[in-house]
Amino acid sequence: MKFSGKLVGLLLLGAGYAVAVGLMVRHVTQETRPDRVTIRVAQWQLEGGVRQAFAAMIRRYEQLNPRVHVELISIPDRTYRQWAQTQLVGGEAPDIIEYSIDYNNVERYFAPISDEVLKPNPYNRGTPLEGVPWRDTFLDAMANSDGFNVRLNQYYAATLTQHSMRLIYNRPMLREITGGDAPPTTYREFVALCARVEAYARERHLTLAPLANSKDTVIGEAMFIFDSASSAVAQRLDHRHVFGALTKEVALDYLRGEWSFRDPEMRIGFELLAELGRHSTPGFLQLSRDSALMDFVRGRTMMIVAPSWEASSLKELCPFELGAFRYPVPLQDDPAYGPRMLGPYADGRLATLMAMYLNRQTRHRAEALDFLHFITSVEGNQIFTDVSTWLPAIVGVRPSAYSRQFLPIYNGYIWFIDGSFLNLSGDDAIAHVRNNFFRLWGPEGRAEAYAEALDAGLRPRILSDLTRNLTVQVQNLTGGDSAAGAAHMAAGPAGATAPLALLPARLEGRTYQMLTVVHAEADKAGKAAP
């Protein structure tokens, strides 16, 4: 029997149609099964192991709760924000959504969980966390920017993991080049190791660099190195005496002329970054994260600059044994930099991540909240950690032997609350810092040239960031006014004696402080104040 091309095409089309109808019918019957509720969960982590971890948590949850069916929707991070916001605006969004405070409009789309966080997580019964308020079962007690929204003064999100920046290395290659497999523990040892790898490559005419790096991954590492080395400046800017400052406060300090990138204390940070670039894959500023991964996987570098969330993917991709260590920032005993160092340094603020928010419009609030409880219980988070090999977010959950290498170190000084000198007031300042990386790491790059370029263009960019931010802050204030008055009225006579739960004056005061500086700057520039 002979088939014409047209017939084959029609048959394929028919088969495709039948499959589509089948899938649709399956979906509809699932949705309409009267004996169970379906909740949907959206997230953007497509790294190795994460979707499998969700599948494992869902399997266990459905075992415990046969009345509830959970669907996972995984969307690539490049399109996630637009997708989520479209769904939210259209009223079709999933019940639980991974989201970020940086996406704004948290109060419009999501329900606060402040009333819930002081109650115990029911899934922790029979564990050491039984009876402990849900909030206090998180390693950071929900004190991360998504967990507790400082601007809105409400708890919003439950988190699943934590992360760190690490240098991941090819253990057999390290052994072959150095004769041992212990990673460097001091800055000088690290520099010596890089020199040894370069010599090894030269002697054998190999295409081999010490570090795989990229324009994407270098950012996190650069922030850690630069902020650690510039601790003296950050400490000086702790005007509120709380062991730290918000990036917007530091940006205001910049506008007030209290620091600049050419301050002597900043110089070491730039020198360390320049050194990092010299040992990285040539032209790494042109490379994407995927190219850096390929360089490392194919053995063209001995180490890779990587956030811990890449570790699970690397474990799947690499045919060799991996190790990991933290970039050893110079300490007070360093022969050259020691006198200006203020270590030891923490790996940033203790902040758990992967924030899962509760959709304000969900029709299944109780079930969605219950699922959030489960995935952040000792059992649920242990499943997540074991399957994904990501780090845990819950007290008492054990990281795997592999992920233990990525456990953040918090026993050290940290002065930024929410960012970095290289991650200042908003999109414009951040773009300025990154768009000038070539002055540091390009073929003619120099630390001084980079510092000069940063200072040359930073002021107007901070100003535009803060001006935009002020609009958001005022919207928060005004939205909060109505909600606070309404809550007072809804409470009736019983709740009528306490003042309104407005945004605290200390937070509204920050808006005024920003307004004052921005107005002064705008006046100086001869522009109309916003």
Next chain:
Amino acid sequence: MNATEHIGLCQRLGRALFAGLAFMGAVTARGGELTAGWVALTNYRADEAMQVFAVGAQAADARVAREARFGRGVALLTRQPVTASQVEEARELFRALAESGTDEFAQGARFYLGRIAQHHQEQPDPEEAARQFRQLLAEHERSVWAQSALGRLALLQLYALDPGFTPAQRIAAAERLLAQAHVPAAEGEVRVAIAEAIFYYRLPAQLALPHLLAAERLGGSDRAGRADLLLQIAELSRLAGLKAQAARYYHLFLRENPRDTANYNARMHLAEVEPPVPAPAGP
């Protein structure tokens, strides 16, 4: 029954039905159903709230009708998209309420007149905001609305009013408002606002210490605010050489925030003010 009679009967029935529904609406509103509007507003569902208040505004009970008009004004301030004309309509509603009584709705309306001038209108008018808040404090000093306004008036005083004032004069003006604080939360708000302004103006930080200590004694801070308070008191006490007080507050911070990243810094500074515990005597 001919067609005309039929139509007439239908019209009478319709009128009776409408009257019945209106009566029920009024009765329901009087029965506390405006609460549903307030609850909707706390959840940012302004459209839903406005429907509830629209029914309430028809109530025969004048108090219910006033509450409903007040509710409409509050909802207008947050119904998206918030436009200038919507804010203006809210202002008119609040003005009418504020000038036609002394009840809670008149007080609330005065409070919102202040807030509109402070933040909601396109060009803020700090003088007008302060005028409304001061009038509210003068007429109903101990009311919830006036006590809520106190912290906002302090902010105006600290940052927006009297352009010729020095930072020290601004702080002094805000400190005078403390005499009008009658509930701990209101006093705490003003004291914390003053302390933060002292830091912002780079005045000697020690000036903030009595305000922070008072705010801590008063209680009522949210969690993040309390963590800041404890650290600020500990740090300023250490810098002032008040070692025992510094140690007490470092310990409080560490106990209440066992997993805060600032713990390392706190422990290091605690070691500076607390004498090392002597080793137990040997046998």
